[in-house]
Amino acid sequence: MSTQPPPISDLPVLKLLNVESAYGPIKAIRGVSLQVRRSEIATVLGSNGAGKTTILKTISGIIDPRKGSIEFKGEDITAKDPAVIVQQGLSHVPEGREVFPLLSVHDNLLMGAYTRSDRDGVAREMENVFSYFPILKERASQNAGLLSGGQQQMLAISRALMANPDLILLDEPSLGLSPKLTKEIFEIVVRINRERGTTILLVEQNANMALNASDYGYVLENGRIVMEDTCAHLREKDDIKEFYLGMKEDGVRGERRWKKKKTWR
Ligand SMILES: Nc1ncnc2c1ncn2[C@@H]1O[C@H](COP(=O)(O)OP(=O)(O)OP(=O)(O)O)[C@@H](O)[C@H]1O
Numbered sequence: 001m002s003t004q005p006p007p008i009s010d011l012p013v014l015k016l017l018n019v020e021s022a023y024g025p026i027k028a029i030r031g032v033s034l035q036v037r038r039s040e041i042a043t044v045l046g047s048n049g050a051g052k053t054t055i056l057k058t059i060s061g062i063i064d065p066r067k068g069s070i071e072f073k074g075e076d077i078t079a080k081d082p083a084v085i086v087q088q089g090l091s092h093v094p095e096g097r098e099v100f101p102l103l104s105v106h107d108n109l110l111m112g113a114y115t116r117s118d119r120d121g122v123a124r125e126m127e128n129v130f131s132y133f134p135i136l137k138e139r140a141s142q143n144a145g146l147l148s149g150g151q152q153q154m155l156a157i158s159r160a161l162m163a164n165p166d167l168i169l170l171d172e173p174s175l176g177l178s179p180k181l182t183k184e185i186f187e188i189v190v191r192i193n194r195e196r197g198t199t200i201l202l203v204e205q206n207a208n209m210a211l212n213a214s215d216y217g218y219v220l221e222n223g224r225i226v227m228e229d230t231c232a233h234l235r236e237k238d239d240i241k242e243f244y245l246g247m248k249e250d251g252v253r254g255e256r257r258w259k260k261k262k263t264w265r
């Protein structure tokens with residue numbers, strides 16, 4: 001199989017413009033504008049409660065935004081029904097996996113293909129998915145609830161792939177996983193992007209992993225985008241290193257700089 005990545009097109013496959021979403025009186029995201037280009041991996045970094053999950057839920061139609069617009073493949077999908085959005089080629093891997101614990105691995109995968117009527121295509125898709133995650137083939141007849149956390153994450157990603165999406169929204173795949181498993185899963189996510197050309201929007205607290213895997217990144221704080229750049233550039237910025245990568249520098253006299261300084265506010 002070719003490892004040559006498909007070219008990243010300049011055309012945005014996903015475009016958010018001034019999106020605001022709230023839970024009752026609590027505004028979770030405000031004025032969020034971002035773009036994801038076809039065939040790239042884009043990431044939104046942010047700490048606990050920054051609004052990452054809210055962005056993804058608003059894109060996939062689970063939450064209706066109060067303001068702003070969302071365009072997918074040139075069509076307005078703002079506040080559309082989630083099932084319609086899946087049918088248009090956008091799949092969401094939710095935070096915490098949300099596999100169906102009492103269904104077999106095989107049946108969980110079929111649930112991911114519920115929008116498809118081409119049975120042969122679905123069977124081929126399942127074999128393709130198993131090529132990324134062979135353990136799922138071994139466990140195909142077992143209940144998903146019996147899988148480990150890492151295997152459930154693999155299943156959740158695979159279930160999204162079963163719809164053969166153009167874009168996958170991936171919510172914190174590293175959650176609760178060991179560094180080794182997280183690394184394995186990220187490597188496969190990158191392979192899926194390179195080999196299938198699937199565009200990916202990843203949200204993560206694990207900035208290190210996300211910046212290494214992604215092409216372009218946004219930094220979200222308190223519901224607002226405060227910085228964006230290529231991941232190569234973001235990795236080199238001092239405040240990103242300090243706040244998100246946990247690499248504090250020693251001061252001039254070898255003392256730790258305790259006061260955190262940010263350049264974006
Ligand atoms: N169902 C809800 N009802 C009320 N407030 C909510 C609800 N879900 C999220 N919030 C609030 O909205 C804000 C953004 O939450 P969100 O879950 O999007 O953050 P996140 O970046 O995904 O955080 P985490 O990294 O912990 O998953 C937080 O202040 C959170 O407390």
Ligand SMILES: [Mg+2]
Nearest residue numbers: 052053054095
């Ligand atoms: Mg979240």
